Amino acid sequence: MTKQSVFFFDIDGTLLNGEKKLPASTKESIFKLKEAGHIVAIATGRAPFMYEDLRKELEINTYISYNGQYVVLEGEVLYTNPLNMDELIRLTEIAKANEHPxxxxxxxxxxxxxxxxxxxxxxISTLRIDRFPTHDPYYYRGRDLYQSLLFCMEGEEKPYESEFKAFDFVRWHPYSVDILPRGGSKAKGIEKVVEKLGIAKENIYAFGDGLNDIEMLSAVHHGIAMGNGEEKAKQAARYVTLSVEEDGISYGLKKLGLL
Structure with a gap:
C-alpha cells in the first residue's frame, strides 16, 4: 500500500490473550505497520490508566478509552463525553438501596x-491490572466521569436500563456492567480521530472481539473480528481472522495484504 492508513485495536481478547499477555507476533505486526508509515491506535473499554504499560511497550500515543468517551490523539486530549452527573447520583442512590456497589x-x-x-x-481482578478501586463515595464531586461500573448479577441491571435513559449499560463480567453515556461508542471516538487526521474511509481498519466492538466493526470500512470473538461481533465485521491465541492479528493483516 502507498496510502497512509489508520488501525484501531481493541485490547482484551484482541491485542491481549486470555492470560492478558501480548503475543510476540502481535507486537511485531504493530511495529511493522508503524514502520510502513501507518497510524496505530487503541480503542478499548478500559480506562487510560489501565493500559499505560501497553501503550509504552507499543509506543502508541493515540487511543480511545471508555468505549469512545475519552479520546487522545498523539498525546493530546481530542474529545470527551462525560456522564450526566445528576442522573449518575440518582442511580447511585438506588443502587445503594439495592446493595449494588x-x-x-x-x-x-x-x-x-x-x-x-x-x-x-x-x-476487577480478571483485568489483571496493578490498580484497584479504593473507597471514596463522593469521588464524583467536582470532576467529570466518563464511565462507572454497576455491580450486580446478570439480569439485575434491567430495571436500571428502564429507568435511566441517559445511559447505556454494557455487561462485561457476570458481576459487572459498564455505565456509559447514551449513544457513546468506540465508533464515535474513531470518527473524531479520523476527522482530525483526514484519513479516507477506505483506509480505516479496526480489530475487535467483544460486544462493545460491534459498532466499531460495522462502522469502519475494514472491520476485522477475532476468531475468539463474540458471534455478534463476527457478524458485524467484514472479515474474521484467527483467534488471538493463534496469532490472529498477524494472520489477518497478512491475509489482507497489509504486511
Missing amino acids: VVFMDHDDMKANVPEHTYITES
Missing part, C-alpha cells in the same frame, strides 16, 4: 462507593 471512573483513577465487595474484587 458502584465504581466511579475518570481519566486518572477509579473509586468505589463502598469499602469492599466480593463482586468488585472478583470482576
Whole structure:
C-alpha cells in the first residue's frame, strides 16, 4: 500500500490473550505497520490508566478509552463525553438501596462507593491490572466521569436500563456492567480521530472481539473480528481472522495484504 492508513485495536481478547499477555507476533505486526508509515491506535473499554504499560511497550500515543468517551490523539486530549452527573447520583442512590456497589471512573483513577465487595474484587481482578478501586463515595464531586461500573448479577441491571435513559449499560463480567453515556461508542471516538487526521474511509481498519466492538466493526470500512470473538461481533465485521491465541492479528493483516 502507498496510502497512509489508520488501525484501531481493541485490547482484551484482541491485542491481549486470555492470560492478558501480548503475543510476540502481535507486537511485531504493530511495529511493522508503524514502520510502513501507518497510524496505530487503541480503542478499548478500559480506562487510560489501565493500559499505560501497553501503550509504552507499543509506543502508541493515540487511543480511545471508555468505549469512545475519552479520546487522545498523539498525546493530546481530542474529545470527551462525560456522564450526566445528576442522573449518575440518582442511580447511585438506588443502587445503594439495592446493595449494588458502584465504581466511579475518570481519566486518572477509579473509586468505589463502598469499602469492599466480593463482586468488585472478583470482576476487577480478571483485568489483571496493578490498580484497584479504593473507597471514596463522593469521588464524583467536582470532576467529570466518563464511565462507572454497576455491580450486580446478570439480569439485575434491567430495571436500571428502564429507568435511566441517559445511559447505556454494557455487561462485561457476570458481576459487572459498564455505565456509559447514551449513544457513546468506540465508533464515535474513531470518527473524531479520523476527522482530525483526514484519513479516507477506505483506509480505516479496526480489530475487535467483544460486544462493545460491534459498532466499531460495522462502522469502519475494514472491520476485522477475532476468531475468539463474540458471534455478534463476527457478524458485524467484514472479515474474521484467527483467534488471538493463534496469532490472529498477524494472520489477518497478512491475509489482507497489509504486511
